Amino acid sequence: MSKGITSQSQDYSKWYTEVVQKAELADYSPVKGCMVIRPYGYALWENIKLNLDNMFKDTGHENAYFPMLIPEEFLKKEAEHVEGFAPEVAVVTHAGGKKLENFYVLRPTSETIIWYMYKKWINSHRDLPILINQWANVIRWEMRTRLFLRTTEFLWQEGHTAHATAEEALIEAKTMINIYKILAEDYLAMPVYIGKKTENEKFPGAVDTYSIEALMGDKKALQSGTSHYLGQNFAKAFDVKFQNENNKQEFVYATSWGVSTRLIGAIIMTHGDDKGLILPPKIAPQQVVIIPIYRNDDDKNKVLNLSKKIETTLKEKKIRFKLDNRESVTPGYKFNEWEMKGVPVRVEIGPKDVDRNGVVTVRRDTGKKAFPSVEEFLEDITNLLDTIQFDMLDKQRKFRKENTFDIESYDELKEVVKKGGYARAFWAGNSEMEDKIKDETKATIRCELFEKTKESGKCFYTGKESKVQVIISKAY
């Protein structure tokens, strides 16, 4: 822990992997492409989960749980869906000591089994809407995996809703991508562009896919959450009809939406620096770490007494904190360790601090030191955490602004791709052109922006006038 890590400028990808392991967020497992999420990483996930789950419930959603095994033939019922997922599934062929007559796949996503069940539950418009979310593990057999960003098994939530009208389903899909934006910006301090995926990039089986796109420290984009308007595709595949208010049978309209443990990768790469993680206070497992400093028993008593007093107040204020009173390692070692783990505020208490009835505080995000009195510290700590949260988002907004470039030609795009960041442009090309751009530049259209900078403009590629403004960049 005390040893340094590879710097970002030296090798960003190596830096990332080292942070994940040294901050004890995750570790490699003996299962190909699967990781172990260690307690510190899982605590981060729990905080993300809790906040997101509250938002789901506040908007009328309920949690449920569907089988992780899906009959193999289910996947084949929706044409695009099977094409998208069949190459990635893991298959259970034997169980209970025998070969199975019908194989099962491990869910890569649950639309098929959920829509099979919805057929049983939906008869009339009075059974709608169904607003269900599931917290679950999923398996996608990926070729190239990377801790948190792309793993064979990952944890996520997947919402699956059923509606009586296209309009209502569209509103739902947009509401949910907006909730992801709130999660990203207000909790993860990670500004995101929000928009619609192109036909090339949408979810297999969706009519439309909406996404939030974040910008990592190495100026590559990371898709951080998606919400799909599925139209009647799955209702038709599973024959799910309802009797509408005019007593006519109609296919049900659907959405699905999800975010995953990939978000942890996003947090690392959005905020991290050469000392390790920097965690936003709202989701940090520990918001404050207290490090007592002493060399003899007298000082120890003095310092620990003050620390006790501080702990009591922090508990009352519901601050998540940890007292690191290990004696087997030095204070300096602890500083490095908690910096690596990204704890927003470090509090140092030495004998001299006790004498002046004060503490030393150090902000992880700025490194700024302060020397408040104990009373000032305790009165101000909640504000300080809020300030850090705000400043972290603010810093990232500036970073994104500095790295978003309005372009009007293909050459300009190539320049942006070279230096990193987002190219923002109007677009009137087709699917083949998009493929060609990807081949030639490795960059992809991340999304068609919901919030445009102007109503229309000339397509950077075709020169045609267009109302579609997109952001383009390399992406994870």
Next chain:
Amino acid sequence: MSKGITSQSQDYSKWYTEVVQKAELADYSPVKGCMVIRPYGYALWENIKLNLDNMFKDTGHENAYFPMLIPEEFLKKEAEHVEGFAPEVAVVTHAGGKKLENFYVLRPTSETIIWYMYKKWINSHRDLPILINQWANVIRWEMRTRLFLRTTEFLWQEGHTAHATAEEALIEAKTMINIYKILAEDYLAMPVYIGKKTENEKFPGAVDTYSIEALMGDKKALQSGTSHYLGQNFAKAFDVKFQNENNKQEFVYATSWGVSTRLIGAIIMTHGDDKGLILPPKIAPQQVVIIPIYRNDDDKNKVLNLSKKIETTLKEKKIRFKLDNRESVTPGYKFNEWEMKGVPVRVEIGPKDVDRNGVVTVRRDTGKKAFPSVEEFLEDITNLLDTIQFDMLDKQRKFRKENTFDIESYDELKEVVKKGGYARAFWAGNSEMEDKIKDETKATIRCELFEKTKESGKCFYTGKESKVQVIISKAY
């Protein structure tokens, strides 16, 4: 929902299945032996989870997540473990479109993969203890399945701890079975006997297994949670050693412990009656349901106004409640539905109640009606829920007492088995005798009681003096 269900006395097993489905706790899925946990059932599980998770964290445990796929050869490393679980596993043989070189099993429990990781993380006594818990799904290929009680896939938590001494591990195993007892009694209102499993019944790979045993409404026992002292078995199987304080290499000591969605089955069968579920207030998804009653618009306004006022106060008091203002069904239909769903308190508000500034309350557990004023109701509701919680446990304690019979001979055991309930007796028999008793009576030794009624006595089967007092009964 309005139609009646099979009564308990008519067919207990049918009653159970109907309650699960009509209360919308779960539904059958298209996957053999797997169920769908519906939102109402899942909300119940979330409340159990939250309370249990808090107790885990208060006792120093952290959550983590390990892969659901386990390399097939791992299972074979612990001799008893493989014998116990190999017949039940599901096997992934193909993935990503190819046959795998090495197969994976879906975790039936995670000792093996976790101890593989612990080898990486444990070097010195300073790395101990490790106190990790995992919330996860597991798969056991069961022949005869039953909603919640025994399903191919189920949700559970599994704690896996590593310790420097046998003593510390033993204390941990006992601490955790006591936490399960607190969960069962203080939250689920379900009294349990707590004790040690016999050699015949212990967990494959454990030195000792402790269990909590509850008594269902049909007077059969249900094992509701287990905690295992694993000694050094898994440390030896995975070669996990640590340097102890005397600088010697020693194998690590272990525990594991778990409860599952089976607890929902236990709640149903402990408290339910011919009208359906009866839920303990502490874990009920809804503690109060408000049913407005009116026949015209004037009355409707009046009634809904009062209901609004009540809702505001219930929210402040953090009572979980639901206003059922559907107009498509009658109040009588709603009464039946919420009785089926086991909501602890029903509140009826009609125009006459508004006139006297009162409400009608009906307790689900006793059926007792009361006619408090609005102020009395609001002031008393928290107490009322506490009283219901207390009374439900008290009722079950009495039921268990009435159905626990001290016996001194095998004939007496047979009589108890005939009428149902627990036989309590001293035991000095061996494993073969236990098998014989099971063959002849279908009853099993549930556990060797931690809390004996007296120090020693004569074995009901062998006549030998013994210090081991057991409870025996048929069980799920």
